[in-house]
Amino acid sequence: MSGIINSVGAKSGIIGSTEIPGGYEEGTWTPINANGITGQWGNYIKIGKVVTITMAATNDNDGVTASTWTGLPFTSNATGDRYQSITVGYQSETADVTWNGLVAPDSKTFTFRHGSNSETLSGTSVARMSGTYIAES
Secondary structure, three states, X not given: OEXXXXXXXXXXXXXXXXXXXXXXXXXXXXXXXXXXXXXEEEEEEEEOOEEEEEEEEEEOOOOOOOOEEEOOOOOEOOOOOXXXXXXXXXXXXXXXXXXXXXXXOOOOEEXXXXXXXXXXXXXXXXXXXXXXXXXXX
């Protein structure tokens, strides 16, 4: 690989994490929902301020709903009231749908959305989510 990365300069070969402004990090995170959703897991990769996340959650409790989650690995960038969008795949016993997820500014919180409505993970269902958002630092 050869090229220019920000103002670091021209490089040839593999670029180390110490040469990336803001560094490189990967790990796990735990999505948290106050309504008793189980089976949550998450992974992330952070390069500089850009965070790419994956997550899955299983709802085995019929009637328990969830739309707001906390526990993102890094606080999102505070840009006024601008929300950042992520993609949520939803699978239930009867349907497979794609929702949006909105990451709230200056927070570790996101909400499942479909259009302008909050959506819920209800019945026996699985939500799989991936997305990228800009962190505060």
